[in-house]
Amino acid sequence: MSLPAVDRLPAHLTTPGAKPDLLKAELLDLITRAITNHPRSLQVQIGPSEVGHACPRRIGYKLLGHPENPGEPNWKATVGTAIHAWLEEVMITDNRARYAELADLTRWIVEATVDCGEVLGHPITGHCDLFDRVTGTVVDWKTCGPTQLKKYKAKGPGPQYRTQAHLYGRGWQHRGQDVHHVGVMFLPRNGDLREAYYWSEPYDEQVALDGLQRLEGIALAARHLGPAVLEQLDTADAFCSMCPYYKANSTDVTVGCPGDPGVRRTQPAPALTLIN
Numbered sequence: 001m002s003l004p005a006v007d008r009l010p011a012h013l014t015t016p017g018a019k020p021d022l023l024k025a026e027l028l029d030l031i032t033r034a035i036t037n038h039p040r041s042l043q044v045q046i047g048p049s050e051v052g053h054a055c056p057r058r059i060g061y062k063l064l065g066h067p068e069n070p071g072e073p074n075w076k077a078t079v080g081t082a083i084h085a086w087l088e089e090v091m092i093t094d095n096r097a098r099y100a101e102l103a104d105l106t107r108w109i110v111e112a113t114v115d116c117g118e119v120l121g122h123p124i125t126g127h128c129d130l131f132d133r134v135t136g137t138v139v140d141w142k143t144c145g146p147t148q149l150k151k152y153k154a155k156g157p158g159p160q161y162r163t164q165a166h167l168y169g170r171g172w173q174h175r176g177q178d179v180h181h182v183g184v185m186f187l188p189r190n191g192d193l194r195e196a197y198y199w200s201e202p203y204d205e206q207v208a209l210d211g212l213q214r215l216e217g218i219a220l221a222a223r224h225l226g227p228a229v230l231e232q233l234d235t236a237d238a239f240c241s242m243c244p245y246y247k248a249n250s251t252d253v254t255v256g257c258p259g260d261p262g263v264r265r266t267q268p269a270p271a272l273t274l275i276n
């Protein structure tokens with residue numbers, strides 16, 4: 001096969017022989033800036049994925065608009081976002097391939113905005129990964145590493161993902177759909193597809209309402225007490241070292257959280273120096 005030649009850039013725009021390390025730094029900087037400026041990284045309003053978070057204090061920080069630690073660019077989340085974009089294409093292609101004759105009556109609705117409810121006058125809206133109009137099922141994609149995948153297979157999705165799925169269910173109900181089931185497809189980030197785990201249960205609006213009610217309680221307390229609420233709110237062992245509000249050894253939670261006491265107990269005690 002003879003492919004057409006590609007024009008060379010003008011000489012004044014090139015730096016042949018530049019150091020590979022410079023290009024590496026430029027590429028990583030580009031990726032980092034793209035991650036930092038992604039809408040998910042800039043999201044300031046609480047969304048369905050956070051309503052059922054195990055740690056009330058973390059929710060409190062978010063509601064108070066507390067600044068997040070700069071931290072590393074979240075590469076794992078970016079890999080997950082890229083997989084979501086690919087899956088979106090897969091579902092759209094299937095709509096065209098198998099359901100084209102149904103005109104606008106496609107089977108899969110992808111990345112649609114849903115309104116899940118309201119807390120103190122603020123709408124809780126989110127983007128639902130997938131809704132299957134044939135079976136009336138909400139599906140959320142989650143990509144995870146091997147340890148997490150094993151945990152979800154053994155213990156199910158946990159309250160955070162379960163609440164999120166039912167909130168989406170409520171959102172679809174608001175958009176006129178009959179919602180029968182909610183599900184989460186856990187996909188291995190670095191494994192084979194056969195290791196995927198699918199969790200599902202019948203849709204129950206009460207799960208969504210319980211999540212909204214819990215959030216409202218925290219929001220009301222935050223409104224009345226301001227940052228002082230942070231000391232009052234329960235904590236949870238929820239990957240504290242990766243929490244955007246974590247501050248090791250903090251003695252002032254209005255500045256940063258030292259982590260859940262249970263987590264701190266598991267850290268090795270500092271070495272003692274004996275003075276004779």
Ligand code: SF4
Binds near residue numbers: 238240244
């Ligand atoms: S560091 Fe841990 S306990 Fe503190 S807010 Fe974050 S998740 Fe909660």
